[in-house]
Amino acid sequence: MHRVTGPVERARIAQGGRRGPDAALLATVNPRIDPDPDDPSGALWTWVIDAPEATAVALWTSAVFDHRDVTAAEFSRLPDSTLWTICLRLPAALRTAYRIAVWCEPGPAPWRTAAGRRPVILAAMAAGAADERCPDAMGGADGRPVSVAAGPAAPREPWRGMTPARRTGSxxxxxxxxxxxxxxxxxxxxxxxxxxxxxxxxxxxxxxxxxxxxxxxxxxxxxxxxxxxxxxxxxxxxxxxxxxxxxxxxxxxxxxxxxxxxxxxxxxxxxxxxxxxxxxxxxxxxxxxxxxxxxxxxxxxxxxxxxxxxxxxxxxxxxxxxxxxxxxxxxxxxxxxxxxxxxxxxxxxxxxxxxxxxxxxxxxxxxxxxxxxxxxxxxxxxxxxxxxxxxxx
The missing domain is CATH 3.40.50.1820 (Alpha/Beta hydrolase fold, catalytic domain)
Incomplete structure (x- = not known):
């Protein structure tokens, strides 16, 4: 996972850490995808969620979740705010399923205490849920929904933009x-x-x-x-x-x-x-x-x-x-x-x-x-x- 300081965090730094326009950040959908100034084929993917009671928040994606360093997948809490954010450098052509895990209980989050590749991944997936701020979702392999995000250069889903099919008798x-x-x-x-x-x-x-x-x-x-x-x-x-x-x-x-x-x-x-x-x-x-x-x-x-x-x-x-x-x-x-x-x-x-x-x-x-x-x-x-x-x- 290539974690970077993204536009949301940079804006808060520019404000000297003061509370910013949180409502404006929540008025857009997840993830926010901006051009990567250092890579024409890449993009900066930013997620923001409101989780006032959380002690840890993690992003599981099918593409880049790293079980060896789960801290790279954890959101940062914006100063003087209930908002959490993470920004990753990812290809503009990527399509990925993901969940966001919000941990509010005492003690460490389960993805921090699990050991081994599969247990860590399963812990993050099980603790996570589909992103309410993402407009696209699908069924997951475990029977629970996952969110779906796609970059601007991702292949177009062929069913998008179709008028609803007339009853075909199928x-x-x-x-x-x-x-x-x-x-x-x-x-x-x-x-x-x-x-x-x-x-x-x-x-x-x-x-x-x-x-x-x-x-x-x-x-x-x-x-x-x-x-x-x-x-x-x-x-x-x-x-x-x-x-x-x-x-x-x-x-x-x-x-x-x-x-x-x-x-x-x-x-x-x-x-x-x-x-x-x-x-x-x-x-x-x-x-x-x-x-x-x-x-x-x-x-x-x-x-x-x-x-x-x-x-x-x-x-x-x-x-x-x-x-x-x-x-x-x-x-x-x-x-x-x-x-x-x-x-x-x-x-x-x-x-x-x-x-x-x-x-x-x-x-x-x-x-x-x-x-x-x-x-x-x-x-x-x-x-x-x-x-x-x-x-x-």
Whole structure:
């Protein structure tokens, strides 16, 4: 976290520490984003909150929260004020989910007493809440909302500015599966049949993110062609680790049960070329295994921040000739995954077994973050569905 003395603190310093126009600071939304005078691609991101009873305030962001130095994430209280503020130097193209933790209890804040990377992060996330002064929010992976902030150069969310979609007759059908698993199928309603099919891992999260409503608007506006989406629930944390991102588990569920069920029960194109699979993190790795083990049943994949540290999958992809296109994505604030994505892509592109199959790599300014994955999945989907298999090569 690159913490700086921001415009709010500088203004208070210029006033000699005297109480300033607090009401004016609270009249704007969080975060305030100003150009960075030292970096044309950067910006100064400032958060201000009113917390008169607080003893500590911390900012958790998916991109830059540093568990090794939690003080860098803590707000400073303005002198003679109930306001707290923090300013970070961040890219102007960043999109990030965040929460603000306000601690008012006796004793140290929990993020100060936790030890280890994951416990510190979870303590800050659990103590935090969505920012009431931020106009944008979405569902979080833990079932609680998070705020979403984007810099002026961040890729535009494709659903912004759309007029509300007319009723399209779309619906979401629950699909019970073997072994207690479940899925949901988004049906676009009135549409030419058959449509392409997208298979998504972590389906419960995509429902939390409002994907069916976003699809309604994008399809109605012509920004996406009509498609069906099969969203497979990954279950609880233990089930997710056991069955997602492995060469079996939910990959077998997709190939052996979900695809046949959807193709026989909904008006989708049964050809593998019209079927895509996508996932994020462990789900991104699962999408790659589905491509590698699918024997042509799935021909395209979008793997966002795939957990490539878990398995070496490149040879399995090269040994399966019956796929057409692969998109690998990762964020600049997840450097290990970004490195793994570029190394995997380079190996695929350099191997003669790839033949003329397309391999695309996309980097975005973000961390390991559903706020970024949501935008870039829909953008990649529009690109994939807008081209024939041959045109993607």
């Amino acid at each position: 619906r979401v059908d629950a699909v019970p599966l073997a072994h207690g698993e479940r899925a949901w199928v988004y049906h676009p309603g009135r549409a030419p049949a058959p449509t392409p099919l997208l298979v998504l891992f972590d389906g419960q999260m995509w429902r939390e993110l409002g994907l069916p409503g976003l699809l309604d608007g994008l399809i109605a506006s012509g920004r996406l062609p009509a498609l069906h989406v099969a969203m497979l629930d990954s279950g609880d944390a233990d089930a997710r680790w056991e069955r997602l991102g492995v060469p079996g588990g939910q990959v077998h569920t997709v190939l052996d049960e979900l695809l046949p069920r959807v193709r026989s029960g909904w008006p989708v194109d049964a050809a593998g070329a019209a079927t895509l699979v996508a996932g994020q993190s462990l789900g991104g790795l699962a999408a790659l295994w589905t491509l590698a083990l699918g024997q042509g049943e799935v021909r395209r994949a979008i793997a966002q921040s795939p957990s490539l540290w878990r398995f070496s999958i490149v040879d399995a992809l090269l040994d399966e000739p019956r796929w057409d296109a692969l998109t690998l994505e990762a964020g600049t604030f997840e450097p290990d995954m970004l490195r793994d994505v570029h190394e995997a892509a380079a190996t695929l592109l350099a191997d003669a077994r790839r033949a003329d199959r397309a391999v695309h790599v996309h980097t975005f300014e973000a961390g390991h973050d559903w706020a970024a994955w949501r935008v870039h999945l829909l953008r990649a989907l529009a690109s994939q569905l807008g081209d024939s298999p041959a045109a993607t090569r």
